[in-house]
Amino acid sequence: MKQTKDVVLINAPSQFYSVDSMGNEMQTDKTYSVGLAYVSSSVKRAGFDAGFIDGNFYRIPVDDIVEQVAEQRPEAVGMNVTLPNLSVVLETARKIKDSYDPLIIIGGPGATLLHDKIISHDSIDVVVRNEGEITVPKVLSGAELEYIPGITYKKNSVAVVNSRSEPITDLDSLAFPDTSIIPDELKETGIVSMFTTRGCSNQCTYCSTPQIWDRKIKFRSPESMIEEIDNYRRDFELKEIHFLDDTFTVSRKRLNAFLDAYVASGMHKDVKWRCLSRINTVDEETLIRMKDAGCYHISYGIESANEDVLKRIRKNITPEKAKDVCEMTSSIGIKTKAFFMIGFPWETEKEIKETLDYAAALDVDRVGINIVKAYPGTVLYEEVNRMFPYTSGFSSGIDYKGPEKIQQCLNKYAAIPERSCNPYFSTQELLGFAEQGFQRFMENRGEIQ
The missing domain is CATH 3.40.50.280 (Cobalamin-binding domain)
Structure with a gap:
């Protein structure tokens, strides 16, 4: 070639x-x-x-x-x-x-x-x-x-699948993201997004991260993180960082080293940040240190208030622990968002409403209620295919040549799928549950009457 x-x-x-x-x-x-x-x-x-x-x-x-x-x-x-x-x-x-x-x-x-x-x-x-x-x-x-x-790739019109490339273990060796592709409108807001890890060692059945990276987590050093932040500051007025790692707090040692370096740089005074975390990776001391270092918002994935559902999706948390951590985060002065999922293939209306009741009463600033999607390569995807072969999967019979066939691809994998993974409820019915949950949450906060 x-x-x-x-x-x-x-x-x-x-x-x-x-x-x-x-x-x-x-x-x-x-x-x-x-x-x-x-x-x-x-x-x-x-x-x-x-x-x-x-x-x-x-x-x-x-x-x-x-x-x-x-x-x-x-x-x-x-x-x-x-x-x-x-x-x-x-x-x-x-x-x-x-x-x-x-x-x-x-x-x-x-x-x-x-x-x-x-x-x-x-x-x-x-x-x-x-x-x-x-x-x-x-x-x-x-x-x-x-x-x-x-x-x-294709060879003589036949697909050839080469061996997997070796994972990049030294993330510090990568060039920093190209700031020239960031739209000027976003630079004017002063907000950037950063990844500081790759991989996930958790076993959640719905998550495709281990297939995209792998289960061994690779970390960027705090020095590399600080250098990238400085790189943005040289290009435009930086005001806020969104750390996009699945669990920014997964390594307490690395987190503390970053917090020390960030505070020492003085940037915590004028560049605030937010991250995604996991209920079982933080405690009061850690949250206070994060707050003092400029963290203003944390999102937690709780997913369900039903213990059987949590066990089945291998979340390894309890509703009680999640409630305590959310309350602790809020009391320290960090804004909090909790994410939930409804529509697992075995989930009943009673279990869905249990989650919505829990979400409505939770001490957080915002909630996100998502419809379950079964992504290829996940344990959930295989489970859904075994239970209901017609509801998921990238059908081998799809012809990808025409716009109407391409739409079928979207229907299979859109954020709101054409068919839900749940045999009891359609996607629209699940969206109705989500709407009810949001309204109750907002009513409890006094934001709507």
Whole structure:
């Protein structure tokens, strides 16, 4: 394969809808792709020219994205799949291929989970699985595809799945995310997102993180984290950091080292931050230290108030412990959000309402009530397929060539799926439960009458 001189990376528009505090469907907040920012930096470090089109942030229609690509005519086009944007990615790839014939590379978490199905699309040349910072430059370099670990590609129209690439163990060795792809409108807000770990050692049956990374957690050093924050501060006025790690507090030793370094830098005085945490990884002393170091908001995944459900999804927490931690976090002065999931395949109306009652009474600032989705590669996905084969899965019978077939892909994996994982309730009925839960929570807070 010949070497590629330039590539355009595309953050495809997402059709990810969730439910707001009044139970209304809404599109998620506009943001940028940290994953593509890492790939962009790695590609540029390797000596390639990289352009960028943020179709998601600017809500650019597919035809306009295709027109921009056709005008630039890069030798390669890279797009990330997050599952909610799958249909848009496939449609964009098809239309780009219709206009001319660049190498089309697909990556991202959805690509890892569905690589064998995505490669069957006529327009897709290479699917990069797992981490892309090392693999994408290798693909662009012109190396023979059969010798590149971590990709799925076509050879004589037949899909070939290469061995997995070695996990990147030294996260500090990666180039910092490319700040040039952050929209100016976001820079003006002073808010950035950061990843400081990869992997998850927990056993939650619904989570696809171990399939995307693996179960062994890799950490960035506190020094690297501080240096990246300084990098943003040199580029624009930084006001707030959103740490996107599944569990920012998973290592007490690493957390304390970061808190010490952050306070020593003095940045905690004018750059606040928020994170995701887990109920069984914090205590009062830790929360106080986090608050003193600028943490203003923590989100906890509680998922259910029913102990049998929690055991079945291997959450390893109890409703009582979750309640205590949320109350403690709030009392210390850190804003708190709790996430819940309803619609597990065995879940009854009684169990769902038990969770909604619990959420409505919980001492937190906000709740998120999500409809259960069974992602490929998860224990839950296999369980749903065994119980109700028609409700989930990426059907091998789907033809990916036409827009109406692409819509089927979206229906399978959208944030609000066409069919729920629960045999007792439809997606719309589950959304109705979620709306009731939100309204009760807001009423209890006195925010609606």
